[in-house]
Amino acid sequence: MDNLKILLVDDEDDFINTLAERLELRGLKSLTVHDGESAIRLLDTEQFDIMLLDVMMPGMSGLETLKHVKIDHPDLPVILLTGHGSTKDGMEGMRMGAFDYLVKPVNIKDLLKKIEAALK
Amino acid sequence: MKQLQDSKLVFFGKMTASTTHEMKNVFAIIKESSGLMEDIMSFTDDIPETAKIKLAKIIDKIKGQVERGNNLTQRINRFAHSSDALIADTDLNEIVSRLVNMSERLAKMKNISLELVPAADPIMITTKPVELLMAQFYCLEYLFYFLPDGGKVSATIKNPESKPTIRFQIESLPSNPGGKIDDATLSGKWSELEEICKCLNANATVDDKLCITITLPVKPTG
Numbered sequence: 001m002d003n004l005k006i007l008l009v010d011d012e013d014d015f016i017n018t019l020a021e022r023l024e025l026r027g028l029k030s031l032t033v034h035d036g037e038s039a040i041r042l043l044d045t046e047q048f049d050i051m052l053l054d055v056m057m058p059g060m061s062g063l064e065t066l067k068h069v070k071i072d073h074p075d076l077p078v079i080l081l082t083g084h085g086s087t088k089d090g091m092e093g094m095r096m097g098a099f100d101y102l103v104k105p106v107n108i109k110d111l112l113k114k115i116e117a118a119l120k
Numbered sequence: 121m122k123q124l125q126d127s128k129l130v131f132f133g134k135m136t137a138s139t140t141h142e143m144k145n146v147f148a149i150i151k152e153s154s155g156l157m158e159d160i161m162s163f164t165d166d167i168p169e170t171a172k173i174k175l176a177k178i179i180d181k182i183k184g185q186v187e188r189g190n191n192l193t194q195r196i197n198r199f200a201h202s203s204d205a206l207i208a209d210t211d212l213n214e215i216v217s218r219l220v221n222m223s224e225r226l227a228k229m230k231n232i233s234l235e236l237v238p239a240a241d242p243i244m245i246t247t248k249p250v251e252l253l254m255a256q257f258y259c260l261e262y263l264f265y266f267l268p269d270g271g272k273v274s275a276t277i278k279n280p281e282s283k284p285t286i287r288f289q290i291e292s293l294p295s296n297p298g299g300k301i302d303d304a305t306l307s308g309k310w311s312e313l314e315e316i317c318k319c320l321n322a323n324a325t326v327d328d329k330l331c332i333t334i335t336l337p338v339k340p341t342g
Contacts, residue, residue, distance in 0.1 A: 083144045083145075104147075106148065
């Protein structure tokens with residue numbers, strides 16, 4: 001999984017920056033943005049191997065963002081991050097083309113396994 | 121009037137559920153931060169072994185509490201979503217576990233242990249979720265009244281002849297029950313239960329072994 005570039009999208013600064021740091025320690029390079037619009041703009045200029053996308057964000061929701069991403073970058077694997085009680089959104093996201101979803105708080109080992117599976 | 125009461129319930133449910141999403145984010149951040157501390161310890165060589173052992177213990181405590189907090193938040197979230205619809209299809213096992221889980225603290229305050237005995241298969245019913253939760257709560261309150269300190273209460277879910285039932289029973293009395301049973305208080309509690317059972321078209325019976333059985337219709341009327 002070396003040299004992977006991950007796009008992390010979540011409006012919770014502390015969560016996403018800490019997660020990015022943990023991925024960095026494992027040799028995974030990641031870029032963070034805090035909303036769907038910024039993620040869509042960034043995808044037009046930079047290449048990523050995978051995207052981690054929070055479902056519940058202010059402004060453009062995770063599922064709306066996913067819809068746009070799947071039109072312009074259909075091959076980019078997307079893993080959704082949902083809250084408990086929002087697993088319905090996770091299932092809906094998979095129907096819309098997301099590779100899988102994880103319920104927050106995320107277990108890093110589970111996340112790495114999902115990333116690995118998504119890239120196979 | 122009824123419509124206003126219903127709107128109030130939906131309002132409280134929505135506000136509570138939305139707050140649990142924020143709480144979940146707090147736990148996610150604490151979990152990631154403790155995970156990062158763990159990572160730094162395992163990826164760094166110059167931390168003394170004794171400090172690593174102490175820090176590992178602290179991190180374990182944080183993780184345990186995050187899990188606890190997260191489970192509680194999940195329970196509150198499920199509970200808050202009970203008022204999403206006035207009538208809903210629900211699995212009886214699930215809605216009883218929702219109430220039993222939320223009542224654990226109340227039971228603990230009286231040293232009472234609660235046991236849930238679900239049916240082997242899901243029992244789907246169409247019901248008024250909030251009223252059904254209230255009915256269960258009144259059953260527990262009634263039985264807790266006999267157990268001033270200690271004892272065990274079970275909630276057993278069954279579906280004999282397609283008649284969904286929940287049976288709340290005092291399984292064991294404390295060695296020294298103590299306390300005074302006030303008939304007026306008991307009768308007041310029973311009236312509350314009967315009233316709410318009417319809304320559910322359900323039937324509640326009590327026997328002298330201190331067991332309350334609620335029999336529910338598969339679909340509500342009225």
